[in-house]
Amino acid sequence: ALTQIDDRGLKTPIDLLDDEKIRLGTGNDLELYHSGSHSYIKDTGTGSLVINSNSFYLNNAADNETLIKATEDSNVELYYNNIKTFETISEGVRVQGDEGTSAVLELWADQGDDNGDKWRIVSDQSSNYFAIQNYGSGSFEWTLRGAHNGAVDLYYDNSIKLSTQTNGSKIYGHLVLENGSQSKIL
Numbered sequence: 586a587l588t589q590i591d592d593r594g595l596k597t598p599i600d601l602l603d604d605e606k607i608r609l610g611t612g613n614d615l616e617l618y619h620s621g622s623h624s625y626i627k628d629t630g631t632g633s634l635v636i637n638s639n640s641f642y643l644n645n646a647a648d649n650e651t652l653i654k655a656t657e658d659s660n661v662e663l664y665y666n667n668i669k670t671f672e673t674i675s676e677g678v679r680v681q682g683d684e685g686t687s688a689v690l691e692l693w694a695d696q697g698d699d700n701g702d703k704w705r706i707v708s709d710q711s712s713n714y715f716a717i718q719n720y721g722s723g724s725f726e727w728t729l730r731g732a733h734n735g736a737v738d739l740y741y742d743n744s745i746k747l748s749t750q751t752n753g754s755k756i757y758g759h760l761v762l763e764n765g766s767q768s769k770i771l
Contacts, residue, residue: 688709704728 601607603621614630615672644654650667663671668683682688688708695702703720713733718725725741739747748755760771 682708682710 606618609615616627641655727740
């Protein structure tokens, strides 16, 4: 085994066969190798794998698409098909769609294994609306929808029930007023 490199360093590449490992650390705590199918950087010892950098990029193998980008004292960006779709900002996070598309944030409770577990918040670019939608019936349907500089609509089972308008509000169906145990239907 190579146990030491002198001060002249290496003048040629180190070529290893599949499953031959470069091991670093007294207890061989870090391994670098290719299995024949996958490439690995493996932390096998104590502690954590730490990468120190002022700016960190993770690109695809062809080095022509960004997957993740992180910058010191700034943001972390996640990409989908080389398009930034999620990033941290000083106030929290931002979800954004590609040019000409909507931005969607999906929230799945309980591992999303039931339709009722799935909700989403949508900023639609084509109609300029903001919406909260549920998947309770097996497809996304309206719960609340707000138009840019316009109405806010409330839905029950994907059917509009209340809409704000320039001169007030419009109710679709009955208005029920409750006062303790008494109710009045208008």
